[in-house]
Each structure stands twice: as structure tokens, then as C-alpha cells.
Amino acid sequence: MQKTIATRIPIDLEREIRRFMEEEGLDKSTAIRRIIEIGVNEWKKKRAIELYRQERITLWKASQIAGVSLREILEELNRLRIPIHVTAEDIEEDIRAAKEGA
Secondary structure, three states: OOOOOOOOOOHHHHHHHHHHHHHHOOOHHHHHHHHHHHHHHHHHHHHHHHHHHOOOOOHHHHHHHHOOOHHHHHHHHHHOOOOOOOOHHHHHHHHHHHHHHO
């Protein structure tokens, strides 16, 4: 199911969208959907990393929020030089979550 969204954007942004369309060989609707999807995925990843950095969620939960694998979230944390903090409770919760997801 899809939903129509209308919005006004700055001319500079519209130019960038047209450039994206040309480089990717996409029509306007597809290009805008893809750009929005990229933006939402990046936002989810940033949000998950920030929650993890604040020690509010576990690695497993961060990977779920970000919509990426545990390995990918670990690689991103490493790239950003964010220390990995793991407690025994985190490991137990992650194992439980992994078993439930399997």
C-alpha cells in the first residue's frame, strides 16, 4: 500500500533530486521514494547509535532499530570510534532475542 505525500522543497534540493534522477536513470517518483528511503534508513541508524552511545539500549536492540545486522552495527560503532559496552544482562537479552527471532 502506498500513500501520496505533497511537500514544497527548496529549488537547490530539487536540482539535487533531478541530478539523482539522471545519474540513477529513475523517474521522479521513484527517485524521491528512494531518497526518502535512504534518509529514513540513515535516521534509524543514527538514532540507534545515539541510544546505544547513551547506554539506553543493547547492541542487539540497536541493530533492530537501525534495521541492520549485529555485525553491521558493530562495524558502524567501530568506524565512529564508539566504545562497545556489554554487560552480562545485555548478552542474556541478546541471546533471548536471537532465539525468539530464529
